[in-house]
Amino acid sequence: MTLWLTRLVPDTRSPEARRDLGDPVGMHRRIMSLFPSDAGPDPRARFGVLFRTEDTPTGPHLLLQSAHEPDTGRLPAGYGTTLTRPLDALIDAIRPGLTVRYRCAASPVRKPGATTRALYNLPPVVPLTGTAADEWWLRQADQSGLKPLTHHAQPLDTVRGERRPAAGTPQRIRHARTQFDGTAAIIDTGLLRAAILGGIGRGKSYGCGLLSIAPARQPQ
Template sequence: MSVWLTRIVPDPRSREARRDLTGTAAGNLHRRLMSLFPDEAGPDPRARFGVLFRVEDTPTGPHLLLQSTHQPDLARLPADYGASLSRTLDDLLGALKPGLTLRYRCAASPVRKPGATTRALYNLPAVVPLTGAHADAWWIRQADGAGLQPLTLHSQPLDAARATRPKTAGTTAGIRHARTRFDGTATITDADLLRRKITDGIGRGKAYGCGLLSIAPARGTA
């Protein structure tokens, strides 16, 4: 199974690209990116095609990173949407081995799910977003479960991923995933587990721009 990484550089003159990046952008982008894959893909096409994405802020404007286990059909993008290019990550993933030091980045939604007793006692919601040191501790646990031992960690709060979804009788419900971006270096402890987590994603909100774990060789190791 190949894993594809696609970079899309939206053209700010494109009306549809601007719409996808404003308002409830996470939902807009989810629909746009899923349109690049075959129709009639079953009840969970995102999972079937391993679709994960992240918006990267760059000096020239936002770029979209799309990862998938099926090559996207970039011809399905509107003609004026922007520049795009796909390549496989097979060589990078095949070269992973324990002891190798990597750079990583992941924009994820760190949360805690209190038990029913704790929720009732402190009047907490079912899912509590984590920030600061609590978010960092969450990431350390996630990295360990992904076959990585973090060496350095820098975390940065991001705007929440927002979307809407149909509810009942023509109404909609809001979706909100608090996000933190985690950057740093780490040593691989389990290469097979890391490959699986890269493909599966990390945490909640994968349909809305959360959970894409990107890696690259650290300087001096490639």
């Protein structure tokens, strides 16, 4: 199976691009429109679609990873520029002991039990920040076959939106996000491949969970 990475640079002169950048549900729909529509009840999982929006000096860029090559010709005229390439060489290079750089914009949370929620009047899902988010990431990294050597956490804007299912009441979407960057040693190639393919944490339909790695530069 080939894994694909697409870099999409939206043109902010495009009304459709501006609208999608401000609407996580709209961006999800736009991305999924690049894939076949007959994929069953969960096409995002079927095609392994994960994405992340990054702020750059030239404006927002979108990284899209998928197990099916996206048809970027389905984007509206003037939406932006795209470049798609396979990640086979990177995946094949994964081996125990290799030091890599990583990045993951994730939604760190904890889910208190019913007794704890009642005692402290907590919601079912509690967003984590600061040291608690760092500890969450270190657990996730370990479960993903990585031993972090360095890590830096940067809070990001919370993803907010409203999903309107075909039937039923609208559903509010809210995912607090933190971007984790650093270096790590690979300790389990199977776990790491699974984390790259499946993503980490919640909010995968709305720009959370994509784990990106690259070989770390060796000191001269």
